[in-house]
Amino acid sequence: MKKRLYGSLALTLAAAMALSACGNNGNNGADASAGTSSKTATSSKATKLVFWTFNELHQKFFESMAVSWNKANPNEQIKLEATTFPYDDAHNKLLVSLQSGKGGPDLADIEISKIGNYLKGEPQLAPLNDIVEPEKDNLVMSRLDNYAKDGQYYGIDYHVGAQVIYYNKEILDQAGVNPDDIVTWDDYEKAGKQVLEKTGKPMTTVETGDQWTFWPMVVQHGSDFLDKSGNVTLNSAENVEALAYLQKLVKEKVAVLAPGGIHHAEEYYGFMNKGGAASVWMPMWYMGRFTDYMQDLKGKMIIKPMPVFKQGEMRSSGMGGTGTVITKQSKNQELAKKFLAYAKLSKEGNIEIWKQLGFDPIRSDVWTDPAMQEPNKYTDYFGKDIFTFLSGLKSEIAPTNIGEKTPAVSDAVKTKAMFQALSELKDPKQVLDEAAASIK
Amino acid sequence: MPAKKTSSQTFLLFALFAVLAVLALFPFYCLALASFKPSKELLRYGLNIKLQPELLSFHNYSFIFSAGAAKYMDWYKNSAIVTVVYTIGCLLLSSMVGYGLAMYRFVGRNVLFVFVLLVMMIPVEMIMLPLYKQMIAFNLIDSFGGVILPFVVSPLPIFFFRQFAAGLPRDFLDAGRIDGCTEYGIFFKIFVPLMAPAFGAMAIVQSLASWNSFVWPLIVLNSGDKLTLPIGLASLVTPYGNNYDILIAGSVLAIVPIMLVFIFFQRFFVSGLTVGGVKG
């Protein structure tokens, strides 16, 4: 019996060892696509770079860029091992490995609302100034400031995330509203009343569980949730004014609360797809949601600049985003930087970002490139002049302030301020004062 | 007993469970139905539970088995390996500990039991960072060993086996000793068969837990070809849109292995199978 007992213990241990030995057993033959580590076929001299992301499309993009990099740089071959993890957890995993100083990747994606966590204390990321600075004039620099601390740039975004408004032309036509006449938020409210009266439909939907309705409005109104030095300005006069305006739209039934609470809810897609509201304002990257989940609106949606509170204010802002960073742990920082610059700062890289990912790339000089007019699923849905339109807004993209308190302030906006002001219809000033006070 | 009353009771019982089964299976029905439709239909008009035969096809499934979704098969295989090894190890080791705690009075028993409860209740989120550092020290990062070893002696089944064994007659212990069995012989030859229903329950529950485990494997595993199924499926949901093609059909197929485990092990619960042994 003793033998049997020991035998089984030994068996378990042996099994465990065999499993940890599996660690070296790669899956080289398979047609590896997103989610599976891809090992781009290369010579034995190639330098291994590990990349973690939370979006398989980002993985595919980097893999394709690695292939063309290797063609162009036969002396500096890269073996890119990219892996896609679930969204929240990709960030946790990166944090854990950076905190413990070991086990992290060379390159990683960090979503903009999470970047504050990585800039706390001494950032465990490599500064990217030497690759960013030569390209400064061609880039929408406000997008790089989001990933900066003390003058050091730590991340490069995929897109500008220009804020726009999507109108349902069919509904506007029924109501006799011309979207080009809508310049200010007052015009928007008037048009909204007309739409409501003629069609019985609300002009728009507002989020009670997220920040994409409120944030662009306040940024374009010259305010923000944080100031440049990272102090909370959530309850500024401009913010109160914007929230009061939203509350008025809700009270007048010009706006309804987004079904499901957010513009990414399954319930919401169905509602909009059936022509539930005449417009919605979201960033450019929301185009993908239309093409994928609201295909009945194909050809009916048009993209326009955001209304303003007073003439002369900016008509767009850079919303959301994901920065690619290089870790301090990386043993090949120089090569990783060169490759990152090639993938996300070069002209060809930025054109690929539009073609493969459907994002408005951060190099504004490519927006006018003929390649941006080539047909794809977005031009099929919204028409081919997307970037002609965007070029007109180039100088009106208001920057956002991102800081260490961004995760906390977003949380207060998502869980408290929006719901209390728009669903419970509490006093906007009181709501924002309380939300601001709750942030430590 | 009057036959009429029995049959009407049987019918009521049947009807009650039929309703419960419908409620329990409804989300799965939605899932299974959606898996046979083009993925974009899922959200087109809100919750769509109409059959729509004209839309049904095996396309999503044939996609999963195609080279384009090779990763799905990797996830499946990895989850299967981890689950099998974990469950066997866990049942063996945890049943020993649980039995030891139930059957013997020894110094430190209560303290040890409090530690079992303590380890059971530690939120993984809380010890993630220090445990990760240990995995680096043991060179277990990015290996299935790192996924399995810290949790293979699992407090929850230890507690269950302890409680189950506590409900068994202690006479067997004395009888075994009189028959000349060693202490370990009593466990393996007498109590393991008596605890068959407990092993059945724990085989189901622990293989399920391992099949679904998410937080810790995600921290330990780095390479895409080592990820497990729940991690892979969750990575298809992103702030920039979801890959429903693989997600929906993949979630349906993910049910199969543990369902088979359930169907196999539930025979241990069929009335009368083990009662004879307990009668003594």
Add this chain to the structure above:
Amino acid sequence: MKSNWLYSQRIAPYVFVLPFVLSLAVFFLYPMASTLLMSFQEVLPGQTHFIGWGNYKSMAHDDSFYAALWNSTRYTLWTLVVLIPLPLVLAALLNSARMKWSSFFRSALFVPTLTSVVVAGIVFRLVFGSLDDSVMNQIRHLFGLQTINWMGSSATGMFVLVVLATWRFVGINIVYFLSALQTIPGELYESAEIDGANTWHKFKSITLPLLKPVAIYVITISIYGGYSMFTESFMLWNGNRSPNDIGLTMIGLLYRNGVEQNNLGLGSAIGVALLGTMMVLNLVALQFFGLFKKEE
């Protein structure tokens, strides 16, 4: 034999519990100590330092801590009230010889735990949607009631959480009870029948007492499961962000502070508080059930 002592009745119990002692020593002592230490620190990359009781103080001054504690406590109570008696009765019924298709129904009730959390979340959010045409609002209309925003208020939000938990875990608790029912000798029921006991009497005087050890187990893991609940809240609100924190749980709070806002010190303090709460409640319950008595 030179190591005959290994077989002695004094040593054998220690051999049986050895795997746990090893696992505890190798994998859990350091993380537990380290977490306790972190709860007294401000943890910043490269700049970690002690701040005494600072984390516990800021936890105690945070309204969301009390919201989370209250939500988790309510949820735990509801799951105790629903998720123990219901599966117990269902298991007893499924175990009865009169039950037709017993095996099918056991499997059907087990399927929810296997259904993908992501997909079940989508279905539940749509069933409890805020629009007029969501399934649950349609049902309200049948009774002449108004459309409501199920996920928008504390009471209905908790109701949906408990429904979701019941849906997911009834099958598992049935498994526990079914396995325990197999240890009850059939002739106990037979002799009770001869004495003229009806079904209820048999259930009360035979089934319940003999299920006690496993019932204690289910109660303990329900207290633990209730206070550790996070997934269900995350599923229903499509993230860790319910309006006015009506779905915020203790683990949700730990996750928000420790992970989402990368304040590991505060996260550890919340974790220690949560662990303390669960341990005290469970030890009191187990003491009440007499689990630590010399002879149980």
